[in-house]
Amino acid sequence: MQNFDVIVIGSGIGGLVAGALLAHSGQQVMILESHTVPGGAAQGFSRQGFQFDSGPSFYCGLSDCQGLNPLQQVLTRLGESLATVVYDPLGHYHFPEASLAVYGNRERYQQAIAQFTPQGAVEFAQFEQRLLKVYQGLKEIPAIELRGDWKIIPKLITNYGFSVLKLLPLLGDISSSVGQIVDQTVSDPWVRRLIDLECFLLSGLKAEGTVTPEVAFMLGERNDSTIEYPIGGTQAIVQALVRGLTRFGGKLQLKTHVEKILVKSGKVYGVQSRKGEEFYAPIVISNATIWDTYTHLLNSSDLPQSYRQTALKTPAVDSFMHLHLGIKAERLENLTGHHVVVHDSNLDITIPGNTCMISIPSVWDQNLAPVGYHLIHAYTLEPFLGLKKDEFYAQKKREKAEPLYQAIEKIIPDLRQRITLELIGTPLTHARYLRRYQGTYGPAIAANQGRFPGAFTPIQGLYLVGDSTQPGIGVPAVAASGILCANCLLNRK
Ligand SMILES: Cc1cc2nc3c(=O)[nH]c(=O)nc-3n(C[C@H](O)[C@H](O)[C@H](O)COP(=O)(O)OP(=O)(O)OC[C@H]3O[C@@H](n4cnc5c(N)ncnc54)[C@H](O)[C@@H]3O)c2cc1C
Known part of the structure; x- marks a missing residue:
């Protein structure tokens, strides 16, 4: 029997960020990870001297202390930093007709597109301008300050009132799909397909299903910050978060598969591992997917039936x-x-x-x-x-x-x-x-057809982080989900 302030189920980037931020604020945190290594989709593994990434490898702004990447802001708060290699272009898109270099620099990228379609490059620039207005508006509010509950409203008004005012005329674009903005700015079929591809790589959905702020941040960050890869591979990011967690007294226990979240009278009080160990805390944060959390970790009677059924109907990317x-x-x-x-x-x-x-x-x-x-x-x-x-x-x-x-x-x-x-x-x-x-990449929640759920659940003390929650899929996004959750808990009293 072990008692903590907070138990986190899973050490994906979302779970590590939430756990490390809470440990940094003096909470007794235990992260229980089923696997032998931390990191979830971002874990590394080695075979015969090769150190592989199992998932992500495209990153921007990992080492810029003044930057907008939520993960970087968390590392700075934890006193951690990453050694990286900066490179450009981000990559090459190879189509049957030819290859396109994807430069971070806006003008160079447009010149590369112009080699395929000069008119399309002009239209792409118009599309990008629309999105960059959203990026410029949102970037004034640091991700590390955000929280996932109503208390964000007075906080934004008090601390970032002017920035919020500037966002008001952009609300239409912020809440629309990328596809809607493409329809208004781009008729060139080649560029429309290129934008679909960029969206698909990010969200698993094409432009019509992808939310605008996600792509606005991608385009803005590519140009304004640096394209980077962490020395040591993606696992270096995970190791930095684990160091941050443990330096502030947080614990990570590997090879501990959580079998059940313990709930009594609508209130969480801990978890039970597959081996039968019990860990107690008034707060449990699940970094498992929404489907795993609601199907395996809770009894069906723990949740209101309509809520459970709606959540489990969330479509999944392949x-x-x-x-x-x-x-x-x-x-x-x-x-x-x-x-x-x-x-x-x-x-x-x-x-x-x-x-x-x-x-x-x-x-x-x-x-x-x-x-x-x-x-x-x-x-x-x-x-x-x-x-x-x-x-x-x-x-x-x-x-x-x-x-x-x-x-x-x-x-x-x-x-x-x-x-x-x-x-x-x-x-x-x-x-x-x-x-x-x-094995899903994450929820396939198309823009205009629903929103990613927040950190809160109907069970008192049970919270969610990771790519099943706002703002969605991707390392910066799941780091943001950890921030949104941790900040709600820190300022609860
Ligand atoms: C192939 C691939 C490529 C990608 N490329 C990029 C990229 O280039 N750039 C980018 O930004 N993003 C990329 N992503 C997306 C990004 O990696 C993920 O969105 C993100 O890492 C997911 O983090 P998470 O915190 O939601 O959860 P996960 O990574 O899924 O972690 C959840 C953790 O919880 C643990 N767990 C689950 N159930 C239990 C349980 N019952 N008990 C204990 N532990 C449990 C799991 O073992 C896991 O460690 C890629 C993803 C994939 C799969």
Whole structure:
């Protein structure tokens, strides 16, 4: 029996941020993580001297102490910082017709687009201007100050009244989908598809389903801050948060799968692990997905039925096929780190296998691979229900990974002769290692069709963080969800 002020279920970025901020404010925090390593989607793993990322690798503003990235603001508060490599362009989008360099710098990006479509580049600039007004308006309010309850309103008025006034004329754009702004500014079909691709990479949805502030921040940050990769890989971010947590007395216990959230008379009082250990606290924060929390961690009678059913009906973005490779690096001196390959322009970009993301982080940090080698992580969306562990699993796994090999061959034509280590992951692998419902990327809540839920639940003392909650999917967003939750709890009394 162990007592704490706060128990956090899961050490994804959302859980670590909430836990570390609460520990920083003097709360006794225990984070219970099911896996052997922290980080969730952002965890790293090593095989045969290769240090792989399991998920994210695109970042902006990780090391700028004055920057807008919520994760960076949290690290600064915790007294932590990251060593990074700054690079530009962010990556290359490879279409069947040609490749586009995606520069952070606005003018350079527009010039690159103009090589495909001069008129489209003009329209893209108009679209971007609309979004940048939203970015300029929102950026005056630091993410670290935000909170996820009504008390944000007096706080904003008192501390940022002028900034809030400036936002009023932008409310229409802030609450609209990117697709609505595209419809008003862009008719060029090539640029419309490019914007769909940018949105899809961010939210898992095309422009019509993606909320405007998300893309406004992406475009604004790319230009105004730096595009960076953390030395040591994405796990360096996780390690910095864990250091911040423990330095302020917070605890992280790995290999502890929470089986049940303990609730009595509508009030949370702790959790029980799979091994039967009980941990008590008046506050429990779940970093598991909304589907996992409401299906497995609570009894159905703990929640009002209509609330539970509505929450569980939230649509989910598909899962992923993953390919992790170690390859010989000779004669690849000009290799760059990020690529997105669209195999067929006539097919929808969201069709599994058609859009493949590739990250080669050893071009930025050579220590991630043995001397003379590179490591590659490629992934593409794949539905969870398409694969099961039967006698065809091994063969199907190979077939489903084929678009990923072919995508990397666009960058490294003799790829297959170079491979020294090969790991194929399916949605089943993703769900297992990330402990996520159907291995989903996150909720598919389209703009104008609903909002991500906040940190609060109908159970007193039970809160949610992570990509099932506002503001949504992605490392900066889930860091923001941790801030929104922690600040509500800190200023509760
Ligand atoms: C392939 C891929 C690429 C991505 N690329 C990018 C990118 O380039 N840039 C970017 O910003 N974002 C990217 N993202 C998105 C980003 O990584 C995620 O949105 C974010 O990391 C999710 O964090 P989270 O806190 O919501 O939860 P998660 O990462 O899902 O963590 C939840 C944690 O809770 C633990 N847990 C669950 N249930 C229990 C339980 N019952 N008991 C104990 N522990 C439990 C899990 O083991 C896990 O560690 C990518 C995601 C993926 C999958």
